[in-house]
Amino acid sequence: MSLNFQLHNTTAPGGRRATLTLPHGPVETPVFMPVGTAATVKAVPQDVMERIGQNGTGARIILANTYHLYLRPGHELIREMGGVHKFMSWDRPMLTDSGGFQVFSLSKLRKISPEGVEFRSHLDGSKHFFSPEHSMKVQIALGADIMMVFDECVEHPATYERTRESLGLTHAWAARSKAYFDEHKHEVPWHEERGGQHQNLFGIVQGGMYADLRKESAERLVEMDFPGYAIGGLAVGEPREVTREMIARTLEWLPKDKPRYVMGVGYPDEIEEYARMGVDMMDCVLPTRAGRHGLVFTRNEDGAIERLNIKRTENARDPRPIDANCTCMVCARYTRAYLRHLFTSGEALSATLLSIHNLAFYLDTMTRVRADLAASPAV
Amino acid sequence: MSLNFQLHNTTAPGGRRATLTLPHGPVETPVFMPVGTAATVKAVPQDVMERIGQNGTGARIILANTYHLYLRPGHELIREMGGVHKFMSWDRPMLTDSGGFQVFSLSKLRKISPEGVEFRSHLDGSKHFFSPEHSMKVQIALGADIMMVFDECVEHPATYERTRESLGLTHAWAARSKAYFDEHKHEVPWHEERGGQHQNLFGIVQGGMYADLRKESAERLVEMDFPGYAIGGLAVGEPREVTREMIARTLEWLPKDKPRYVMGVGYPDEIEEYARMGVDMMDCVLPTRAGRHGLVFTRNEDGAIERLNIKRTENARDPRPIDANCTCMVCARYTRAYLRHLFTSGEALSATLLSIHNLAFYLDTMTRVRADLAASPAV
Numbered sequence: 005m006s007l008n009f010q011l012h013n014t015t016a017p018g019g020r021r022a023t024l025t026l027p028h029g030p031v032e033t034p035v036f037m038p039v040g041t042a043a044t045v046k047a048v049p050q051d052v053m054e055r056i057g058q059n060g061t062g063a064r065i066i067l068a069n070t071y072h073l074y075l076r077p078g079h080e081l082i083r084e085m086g087g088v089h090k091f092m093s094w095d096r097p098m099l100t101d102s103g104g105f106q107v108f109s110l111s112k113l114r115k116i117s118p119e120g121v122e123f124r125s126h127l128d129g130s131k132h133f134f135s136p137e138h139s140m141k142v143q144i145a146l147g148a149d150i151m152m153v154f155d156e157c158v159e160h161p162a163t164y165e166r167t168r169e170s171l172g173l174t175h176a177w178a179a180r181s182k183a184y185f186d187e188h189k190h191e192v193p194w195h196e197e198r199g200g201q202h203q204n205l206f207g208i209v210q211g212g213m214y215a216d217l218r219k220e221s222a223e224r225l226v227e228m229d230f231p232g233y234a235i236g237g238l239a240v241g242e243p244r245e246v247t248r249e250m251i252a253r254t255l256e257w258l259p260k261d262k263p264r265y266v267m268g269v270g271y272p273d274e275i276e277e278y279a280r281m282g283v284d285m286m287d288c289v290l291p292t293r294a295g296r297h298g299l300v301f302t303r304n305e306d307g308a309i310e311r312l313n314i315k316r317t318e319n320a321r322d323p324r325p326i327d328a329n330c331t332c333m334v335c336a337r338y339t340r341a342y343l344r345h346l347f348t349s350g351e352a353l354s355a356t357l358l359s360i361h362n363l364a365f366y367l368d369t370m371t372r373v374r375a376d377l378a379a380s381p382a383v
Numbered sequence: 384m385s386l387n388f389q390l391h392n393t394t395a396p397g398g399r400r401a402t403l404t405l406p407h408g409p410v411e412t413p414v415f416m417p418v419g420t421a422a423t424v425k426a427v428p429q430d431v432m433e434r435i436g437q438n439g440t441g442a443r444i445i446l447a448n449t450y451h452l453y454l455r456p457g458h459e460l461i462r463e464m465g466g467v468h469k470f471m472s473w474d475r476p477m478l479t480d481s482g483g484f485q486v487f488s489l490s491k492l493r494k495i496s497p498e499g500v501e502f503r504s505h506l507d508g509s510k511h512f513f514s515p516e517h518s519m520k521v522q523i524a525l526g527a528d529i530m531m532v533f534d535e536c537v538e539h540p541a542t543y544e545r546t547r548e549s550l551g552l553t554h555a556w557a558a559r560s561k562a563y564f565d566e567h568k569h570e571v572p573w574h575e576e577r578g579g580q581h582q583n584l585f586g587i588v589q590g591g592m593y594a595d596l597r598k599e600s601a602e603r604l605v606e607m608d609f610p611g612y613a614i615g616g617l618a619v620g621e622p623r624e625v626t627r628e629m630i631a632r633t634l635e636w637l638p639k640d641k642p643r644y645v646m647g648v649g650y651p652d653e654i655e656e657y658a659r660m661g662v663d664m665m666d667c668v669l670p671t672r673a674g675r676h677g678l679v680f681t682r683n684e685d686g687a688i689e690r691l692n693i694k695r696t697e698n699a700r701d702p703r704p705i706d707a708n709c710t711c712m713v714c715a716r717y718t719r720a721y722l723r724h725l726f727t728s729g730e731a732l733s734a735t736l737l738s739i740h741n742l743a744f745y746l747d748t749m750t751r752v753r754a755d756l757a758a759s760p761a762v
Contacts, residue, residue, distance in 0.1 A: 042724070042725075042728045042730055043721070043724065044725060044730050044732045046730065046731055046732070047731035047732060047735070048732070049732060049735060049736070050716065051712070051716070072728075076724070076727065076728055077699065077720075077723075077724045077727075077728075081699060081700060081720070084700055085700070085702065085718070085720055085721075091718075091720070091721055091724075092721055093716045093717055093718075093721065320456065320460065321460060321463055321464070323464060333430070337429070337430070337472045338472055339464070339470075339472075341456075341460070341464055341470070342422070342464075342470055342471060342472065344456075345421070345422065345455070345456045345470075346421075346423060348455070348456075349421045349455055349456075351421060351423050351425065352425055352426035352731055352734055352735070353423045353425070353426060353427070353428060355731055356426070356428060356731070356735065357428070
């Protein structure tokens with residue numbers, strides 16, 4: 005058994021408390037997954053990631069990006085080092101994306117064919133080719149607990165016709181991803197040492213901002229029978245009501261007994277909202293990226309989320325922590341005045357501390373949501 | 384009593400084990416003091432600084448730079464925040480330099496007069512004036528346990544005549560520094576809360592590479608009766624034999640019952656050597672600066688110090704830690720392969736981890752030297 009999804013409680017609005025057990029351990033859901041792009045959650049040491057958040061249990065699952073690790077240091081190097089867990093010294097669950105999103109957003113001179121995508125590296129212009137099979141090969145070498153099918157990411161906005169056409173490719177690529185994975189899943193670096201367990205390949209529902217295409221995509225993927233399903237192609241610039249609507253309309257068609265993952269969202273209030281709707285997993289670069297830019301999240305006395313720009317002059321002599329109600333190691337120790345000084349002086353410690361606070365804020369938000377869900381009347 | 388220097392053991396070559404007790408606590412000497420330029424040891428969080436090194440007791444004293452903090456965020460702001468200890472959340476001893484070294488090395492368009500130095504900020508070109516009195520005022524606002532007299536830093540190489548002439552200014556400025564300090568030392572932000580204790584002003588022996596001028600400078604400063612003495616103006620490009628010779632020839636003229644501090648040195652083998660000669664305190668940016676540039680220190684099987692350039696290709700697949708004999712948190716967890724990946728990918732975590740290793744290497748070196756000195760026959 006390489007994945008177990010144990011539902012504990014489901015509420016009337018659809019939110020669920022569950023335990024997702026993966027080869028590298030259990031994950032309490034709904035969960036927010038910090039992004040460790042190049043096998044590092046930017047500026048935050050692994051031992052901090054292990055104890056971040058109010059209960060001190062840290063992040064239970066993190067992401068790494070296949071595109072970045074494929075280009076540097078290379079998936080074969082990581083395979084030789086025993087897989088990405090050993091490479092970065094992170095012994096808890098991990099998830100890799102397919103590389104598709106970055107191929108479509110970061111790389112240059114893409115040429116798409118039914119076979120796959122030819123592209124040039126954003127680092128050095130070198131030429132590469134990603135097919136569903138190649139993405140699987142790379143992700144198996146990396147060895148995350150969960151890997152994702154390779155799909156086409158449609159630009160936003162896209163017409164109904166364009167989106168529908170793209171779905172054909174996306175579904176064909178999902179089937180090819182699964183076929184390759186099923187044949188090669190025993191090649192994961194830790195296959196033997198983890199008692200013959202293997203990774204888990206999740207499908208990705210696309211369909212742009214069109215509810216009927218979302219339904220069609222969900223049905224096609226469910227037919228292929230994945231152990232979990234992602235909802236992709238959202239938070240690409242559409243209004244938030246549309247994101248919410250697409251999530252709600254897609255969740256209807258996904259099996260209730262399998263984990264459901266919305267990729268790349270979002271603000272803290274969004275992850276809370278989607279978790280209460282029945283989304284089990286989410287990831288976003290926002291807490292770390294915002295931290296590097298001096299933006300931190302706080303909660304006011306009414307519990308509403310606010311954003312604080314640390315570099316503002318009004319923080320220069322402010323002896324308060326970022327958030328008086330936050331129990332994170334940054335709020336326990338440092339003043340706004342000091343954090344502003346670090347940021348305006350360009351000191352490296354600024355990114356570290358502000359990222360830690362934001363990550364703790366996200367993890368604490370999900371801890372609270374899980375407690376609420378567990379205490380809500382079940383249906 | 385704001386400073387107590389308790390000698391435990393002095394060996395034949397002059398090395399001493401002592402405990403230096405300051406308003407913010409005790410420091411076992413000989414000690415290496417990490418540099419926290421802008422009230423942050425670059426890229427290393429304070430809680431790590433508190434437990435770095437093999438015995439887990441961390442750095443016992445760190446430096447901050449008066450020039451940098453004066454320009455940004457400003458000494459009056461730091462005074463309002465309770466002094467630099469509270470500002471950066473560091474409750475152990477600290478030392479500030481006078482600002483002189485940076486005024487002479489970093490700033491533009493310096494104009495030196497007997498009164499002081501006019502200069503332009505390296506940050507924004509704004510005009511400033513530092514006199515001995517102003518340096519004292521700034522350092523009292525910062526409130527480090529030890530502060531330094533304001534002196535002229537002669538360029539290297541300098542002629543005998545030029546060096547001798549400069550000594551006149553340096554000694555006059557030392558006397559003015561002391562006079563201002565004695566009159567204003569009760570103004571330190573923590574004066575009352577620390578039971579009426581105050582900071583300690585150290586003198587600085589100059590004299591370039593001329594032993595007789597070093598002697599003259601030492602004698603003049605000893606007449607002024609400081610609680611500790613620094614040897615400045617070394618490690619400015621001269622051969623290492625000259626540095627050693629100047630230190631040895633200066634130590635002869637400094638009182639044995641007071642702490643002796645060599646500023647701005649050096650490589651790990653240098654700090655070890657000078658400690659065994661009788662230097663009690665040293666500081667250097669090297670462990671953190673080298674770390675940021677991918678250079679780490681290791682010890683080979685014979686105990687000799689070697690340097691490892693982490694970015695070299697040969698480290699790409701190396702599963703070993705930086706130093707198999709090092710007990711630091713980086714060597715306990717991360718491979719050379721991973722650290723090289725972080726460095727070549729420009730990841731912020733690289734500077735943090737490599738700096739932590741180098742700082743631990745320096746602190747461990749001094750822990751070993753202190754144990755050796757304690758076990759050596761006394762004279």
